Amino acid sequence: MEEPAMRPRPDTRGAGKRYWDRAHAGTLELPKCLACGKAHWYPRLYCPHCGSDELEWIACSGRGVIHTFTVVRQSGHKFFKGKVPYVLAMIALDEGPLLMSNVIDCDVDDVTVDAPVTVVFEKLGDDVGIPLFKLAGGGK
């Protein structure tokens, strides 16, 4: 029997290693700049807002709203073709940054811009956690 296709695994090298590690442990953490005070996604060596390298990690509330989204109807990818239609969304986190994720466990027709969402995590192997989102209150 063919093995079930897995969600594709990101390259975790670099500044984002901690991001994936903490997500595996069930916490959404983001870099925040000590110089300008703004948090950012995705993790980088220097603050994309002001260029500073004085960054700290903050634990996020895991709450936000859908800034924009698309329902992907077609995919040739071995994992995602089994998931269509699925929701690809930019989440506006309470802490400020926009973050890309999937909105899962919902009827795609229930998804709207500005709908509140909360984070959940899916483990990929024993070291990577993937932040995903659900409609707050579980949708309809």
Next chain:
Amino acid sequence: MARSTLSGEAAIVGVAAAEVGWETSYSVAEIMALATRRALDEAGLTIRDVDGVFAVTPYFWMSSVTLAEQLGIQPRYTDSTNLGGCSFVSHLGHALGAIATGRCSVAVIAYGSTQRTDGGKLVTGADNLPYEIPYGFQHPISAYALAAQRHMYEFGTTREQLAKVTVTASQWAALNPAALKPEPVTVDDVLKSPLVSDPLRKLDCCLITNGGGAVVVTTRDRAKKLRKKPVSVLGAGESHSHRYGAAMQSYTTTAAVASGRDAYEMAGLGPTDIDVVQIYDAFTINVILGLEDLGFCKKGEGGALVERGIGPGSRLPVNTSGGGLRYCHPGMFGIYLLIEAVQQLRGEAGARQVPEPRHALVHGIGGVLSGHATAILGV
């Protein structure tokens, strides 16, 4: 506004398309070479006159080097800058600078692709952001769909207005004998075509074809002695705001604001001086974003402007070739924006000719609304 001293120092003297269609027996490098030779022929120049080579195609790691080898040219100036499909408009600005400073005197800008023959797969070295990989981001449509959704939410842009972009493109394509999809399209046709990535449907997306093209640029003085009416490069600007769809800081305002501002400033012109517009329409939302960010209407009013009319006979004719939606789209469309603008300014556009345009604005968009390059051309 005062014109920059760079404005008008170079002119386009030859343009040509090659192998625009569904099938071809030529290689990608040969398609670039064919288009280049035709564009030179039109100008009354030869391959031996070329000392500046500009090219980009997803097929080659060093596109201008591949093209120069194919033509037997050892150039003084070479540029394979890749900003996605807008690259050729960016190259035109680079060529203007190179020509004005004496780094080269006859430059070619070329493209070639056999995307259709290759099974429709966009041959691309597209790298993915690790933070997109786990989520099924589809390059490039996802980013445009995210932008369209947010635009509809923020400004009340309607599905019908997006559809009208394709409908208008089909009206222009009907007047272009080279258009690969010249048949009429209605709003209803677009709205009944299959959803690909909400809110975008199949008929919101560009075609997948083969094709190449080339543009020849030279000094203002030399241009006057050649066969065709010179088309001056009056303004150029370029910018990029992000590389990856997940890293966009705005889904409703693009770096066209910056590239457009620089191009207008160099030309000493503004939106009301423009007689014909070419905006890279890989997806319908591009035209609405472009019209807003380039100052043809206020932010949020692009849909209404499209509804008022940008087709044949309108006050603001946009994408007069039929665009990437209905003329052709071999992966990177930017070269055809320049070719069409030049043909319009020369008065050579046949049934789709706009009445006596003096200034054309060309705006290329590359990647996932990432790269932006604007040029203002004039006669």
